[in-house]
Amino acid sequence: MSLTAKVASGQEKHLLFEVQPGSDSSAFWKVVVRVVCTKINKSSGIVEASRIMNLYQFIQLYKDITSQAAGVLAQSSTSEDPEENSSSVTSCQASFWMGRYTNA
Structure with missing residues (x-):
């Protein structure tokens, strides 16, 4: 299980990343590619x-x-209740990021 998968398990929100169709078809894909992030x-x-x-x-x-x-994960390994730390901190960070830059 990956690092982020361990932290995300049990979360109410899910971040989905996908390449915007057609944005990677150019030889200059590193410049023109677009990634859609959906919460x-x-x-x-x-x-x-x-x-x-x-x-x-x-x-x-x-x-x-x-x-x-x-x-x-490092913080939760020293805590008495690792589930509490990982769910509250990660959820807050992802929600904060998506809230600042929402297009939809």
């Missing part, structure tokens, strides 16, 4: 927010998420 409520299946990013923005977000996940 979905797992229990209802409702899309709560969406954002289109360029490759640089996606890589920065990926680094932020994996860094936060590593920090949460």
Whole structure:
């Protein structure tokens, strides 16, 4: 199980990343590719927010998420209740990010 999968298990929200169709067909794909990030409520299946990013923005977000996940797991390994720490901190960070940049 990956680092982010461990932290995301039991979360109410799910982030889905996909390449925007057609944006990767150019020889200059690193410049023109677009990644769509969608926040979905797992229990209802409702899309709560969406954002289109360029490759640089996606890589920065990926680094932020994996860094936060590593920090949460490290913190939870020293805590008496690891489930409480991982769910509350990660949910807050992802929701904050999606709330700032929502296009939908």
